[in-house]
Amino acid sequence: GTPTRALFMLFGGTGDLALRKLYPAIFNLYKKGSLSNDHFALIGLSRKELTDDEFRAKIIDSVSSEADQPEQAQAFASHFYWKSHDVTNNDHYSELSDLADQLEAKYATEGNRVFYVSMAPRFFGIVAQSLHDQGVLSTNGGFNRLVIEKPFGRDYASAKELNDALTSAFNENQIYRIDHYLGKETTQAIPVLRFGNPMLEAVWNHEYIKDVQVTLAEKLGVEDRAGYYDTAGALRDMIQNHTLQIVSYLAMDQPNSFVDTEIRREKVKALESMEIYDAEGVKQNFVRGQYGAGPDSVPYREEPGVPSDSNNDTYAAGKIVFNNHRWGDTPFYIRSGKKLADKQGRIDIEFKKPLVDIFAKGTKQPAELQGNVLSFYIDPKIGVTLSVNTKDSEQGLHTETIDLNYLQGADRAAQVPLPYERLFHDILTGDGTYFASWPEVAAAWKFVDPVQKLWDQEPGDFPNYESGSMGPKAADDLLARDDNQWYWPH
Ligand code: NAD
Incomplete structure (x- = not known):
């Protein structure tokens, strides 16, 4: 243009x-x-x-x-x-x-x-x-x-107060709330992969999808940002904004056309259909963590600027249930944390297994068929993979699972426009597609508030995960209760 x-x-x-x-x-x-x-x-x-x-x-x-x-x-x-x-x-x-x-x-x-x-x-x-x-x-x-x-408030009430101040001076369609995860290559590809491919959209529901997992894992600790981070925590810093925004693009229904007003309408509908937990529900469906020592690492409570009795969460995981027709009883599991084993933002969509495994009988060495997994890599690796069942090339019929792979190396990832460049481009062209609208922000806070409230009231049993691990054991138990497990790392 x-x-x-x-x-x-x-x-x-x-x-x-x-x-x-x-x-x-x-x-x-x-x-x-x-x-x-x-x-x-x-x-x-x-x-x-x-x-x-x-x-x-x-x-x-x-x-x-x-x-x-x-x-x-x-x-x-x-x-x-x-x-x-x-x-x-x-x-x-x-x-x-x-x-x-x-x-x-x-x-x-x-x-x-x-x-x-x-x-x-x-x-x-x-x-x-x-x-x-x-x-x-x-x-x-x-x-x-x-x-x-960011951050846009620290709970629903403060976000509302901020929004009231902004909207007394600017209209909603003049306000661009930055969420740099929405400027990332893979995040922006989600709607195209979904709504541009009937073979995906046709199965994008509770009938075929077993569960959805969104992971924003960081390898670094708090570094020199304790002043801010110790008053925020993983739930506010990563879950309420970035993670739930990504969830909204995964969960939403198809917009009438790909323009910001239509997209926002569908994102809000999805976010507003998340079940909001009471205190008991929070205990069952959310897990918090704070890192302890690890190889080459001090515990969070000994990091510069962090109080030695800090109750702050450096890890948060949860289960989202959508009260809507598309998702039924298919859970979305979300997690984010610092000092984890590896840095990677990713989405793993686990499909259900075939109803009948006809290969299980009669093959010489039967291998169990696996459910397909569609993975989106957000950062630093970018790309998409899809695991499918096929046969190996040995004599006799043996099934195996392979990855169809469109995973881009770090070189390619370094060449795509940076998030802030994309977002500035959209600000200049007046396109709000990859910005969070107020009703979305409000719905996300209403979902997160009861969790934060309970965590503020009851001190955590911290530290509860080792630096360099994949987080607290309770986060594995959360999925195990549903007969699921975290797909990554595997
Ligand atoms: P910073 O502290 O480095 O910069 C803040 C700026 O505000 C400075 O230029 C300072 O001189 C100015 N300032 C402070 N008080 C002022 C006053 N009373 N009047 C006029 N100017 C004043 O902060 P930052 O890290 O650049 O962060 C800026 C914003 O971006 C914050 O909202 C932060 O949450 C957000 N953010 C920063 C990062 C990051 O990587 N730095 C990442 C995500 C979000």
Whole structure:
């Protein structure tokens, strides 16, 4: 399409996320031409006092590894401006509005404004409201789009309060809630694999699928993020947002067409049909963990910045039951944790076994037929595999299970656009397909809240899994009760 013209205002402009992810993403859009090379500008904001040149030096540094030549990074950075800004000072918003008007005229950005709030979450609401109240929104025909980083609240009540603040200044269709898992290659392929292949969609229900497993496993521990992480935990940091978003694309019904409004309608329907547990249900269907020592690893409670009596969950697993016709009694198992055996985000869809195993009798060495397993690899490996039963090539008839394999190596994974690049592209084109709408966020919090509430009330029996393992034994028991087991690792 035609390159989009836009003026960006980035709050938290020298922050870790901005320098590591956001500027390289915008730079790639610039390189590939979906952002107009002449008609764009960016105002970076935080309390810091910087000159434009000092800011541009940081930008060049941030994008240089993506640049074809140094001149390209310099040309890009020449569109960047710095504004020292305190988010609580109204005069600063008026000054910002003046600067925005000037740059809009200079770069002919046609009134298109993207406001990206990459700051501590407590500032999300005040920035949005002040932009509106102090007249920083464009009024001359372009778009105003507000981008909000995670986390979006810490329970339903705080998320609702934040959302009320945002929607007093912006409409829902102007708000882009970032969930970078939705910018990943494989996540974006789920709807196409499902709704583009009748042979999959035809069996995508409780009649053929035994269970669905979503795993977001991390190898790293808390690193230097204890200040944030110890107040959040795995349930809030990984399950409520990323995991349940992935679940929604797996569980939803077919939208009428692949446009954001239709997709969101189906995602919400799916999320709202999750059974919400009472305290007893939480005990039966959720498992928490906190890592202890392991080879080369200290326990979570001895990590820098973590209280020695921390009750925080570094692992969470659960079983989702959908009260709807498609899923019936087919469970979705979800889990995420730190300090696990390997880093991999993946989805394993386990199909039921054939009703009758006609090969079990009469073959020389009968091997049991296995249920098909369709696996989506999200990160760092990407791709799809499907296990099928066939025969081996030995004399006589012996069945065996093989993988049909579209698994991409790390090289290929490194070439696909990064999540933030895709998401920025969609923000510029106004496509909300891979962003979380408010009703989805609300439904996810309503599902997670009773779990978090119980875990806050009753201290965990921690530590309960070894660093470098696959998590607490109770998470295996959770599946064993249904006669299931985690497919990965196997
Ligand atoms: P950071 O602390 O590195 O940067 C925050 C920025 O806000 C800084 O530029 C700081 O100067 C500015 N700031 C703080 N208080 C201010 C005030 N009163 N007025 C004006 N400016 C102020 O944070 P970050 O790691 O870049 O994270 C930014 C956002 O992105 C957060 O919402 C975070 O949860 C989210 N996020 C970050 C990462 C990551 O990898 N860093 C990952 C996921 C989500």
